[in-house]
Amino acid sequence: MSLFSRHKLSEYESSDYQQQLNEFKYKITKFEDRLDKLENDWECASQGESFRPANGIDAKEAANRVEKAAQKALPNELKKAFDEINSAVKNEQKSVRLYQYECGPSINVIGKPQRKRIYHIDTLSKELKKYGYETKFDPNDSDGPYSFLEVSWEGKGTSNVSKIDSSKKYILPLEGTDREITDSVTGKTITHEVAYACPHGGKWDIVYDRKICSDAVVVSGREIINVPKWVESIEPIEAD
Structure with a gap:
C-alpha cells in the first residue's frame, strides 16, 4: 500500500497539492517553449541565416x-x-x-x-x-x-503684430507642423493638415485643419492685436 493511499488528503491539502502541480506544469511548458526557440535560433545560425525576435527593430x-x-x-x-x-x-x-x-x-x-x-x-x-x-x-x-x-x-x-490690418482676415499656421493623414486600409495619403493658432472662448489654442485651410481657422485682424506672445511670433498670412 502506497503512502498516498494510507494518508487521505484533507480538502485543503488536496487543493494546495493541485495548485502546486499546476504551477509546476506551467513552468515545464514555459521551459519547453524557451528550449524550442533556442533550438530554432541555433538552427538558423548554423545555416548562416539571420534571425530577429518578433518585436525586434533596427x-x-x-x-x-x-x-x-x-x-x-x-x-x-x-x-x-x-x-x-x-x-x-x-x-x-x-x-x-x-x-x-x-x-x-x-x-x-x-x-x-x-x-x-x-x-x-x-x-x-x-x-x-x-x-x-x-x-x-x-x-x-x-x-x-x-x-x-x-x-x-x-x-x-x-512680434508680427505691426503687419496686421484690423480690417482684413488672416490665418496663423505654425511652421513645421505639416502632417499627412492616411487611409488606415489602403495606407494612401488622404489629405494634409497643418496646425493653426485660433481663438476659442477667449483663449488662444492650436487646432489642426486642412492644408488648404477652411473658415474654421480664419481670424480677423482685430482679434490679433492683443494676443499672447507665442501668437505674436507667428507669421500671419492674409486669407483670400
Missing part, C-alpha cells in the same frame, strides 16, 4: 519612431513653451528653462526616478529658432533626468 527604425513621436507632439509642446515664455516675459525675465522631463517621486525597478516627458527639446529648439529665439542646451546633461533647453529673447523682435 536602429534606423527606432530613430524614425522617436522622430515621429517628437513631430506629433510638437504643436502642443510649442504652445506650452510659448505659455512659459509669456509668463516669464510678464515677470520681466529675459530667458526661461524648459525641462525635458518631469521627475516623479517614485523609483522604478532598477532604482531610478520615474520620468515623464514634457518636451522633446531637440525638435523644440529647431522650431523656436524659426521664431527668432536663441536656444541653448544644458551643457552638463543632454539627456538626463534634469536636462533642459534654455530659451532667451534679449534684443529679439519676435
Whole structure:
C-alpha cells in the first residue's frame, strides 16, 4: 500500500497539492517553449541565416519612431513653451528653462526616478529658432533626468503684430507642423493638415485643419492685436 493511499488528503491539502502541480506544469511548458526557440535560433545560425525576435527593430527604425513621436507632439509642446515664455516675459525675465522631463517621486525597478516627458527639446529648439529665439542646451546633461533647453529673447523682435490690418482676415499656421493623414486600409495619403493658432472662448489654442485651410481657422485682424506672445511670433498670412 502506497503512502498516498494510507494518508487521505484533507480538502485543503488536496487543493494546495493541485495548485502546486499546476504551477509546476506551467513552468515545464514555459521551459519547453524557451528550449524550442533556442533550438530554432541555433538552427538558423548554423545555416548562416539571420534571425530577429518578433518585436525586434533596427536602429534606423527606432530613430524614425522617436522622430515621429517628437513631430506629433510638437504643436502642443510649442504652445506650452510659448505659455512659459509669456509668463516669464510678464515677470520681466529675459530667458526661461524648459525641462525635458518631469521627475516623479517614485523609483522604478532598477532604482531610478520615474520620468515623464514634457518636451522633446531637440525638435523644440529647431522650431523656436524659426521664431527668432536663441536656444541653448544644458551643457552638463543632454539627456538626463534634469536636462533642459534654455530659451532667451534679449534684443529679439519676435512680434508680427505691426503687419496686421484690423480690417482684413488672416490665418496663423505654425511652421513645421505639416502632417499627412492616411487611409488606415489602403495606407494612401488622404489629405494634409497643418496646425493653426485660433481663438476659442477667449483663449488662444492650436487646432489642426486642412492644408488648404477652411473658415474654421480664419481670424480677423482685430482679434490679433492683443494676443499672447507665442501668437505674436507667428507669421500671419492674409486669407483670400
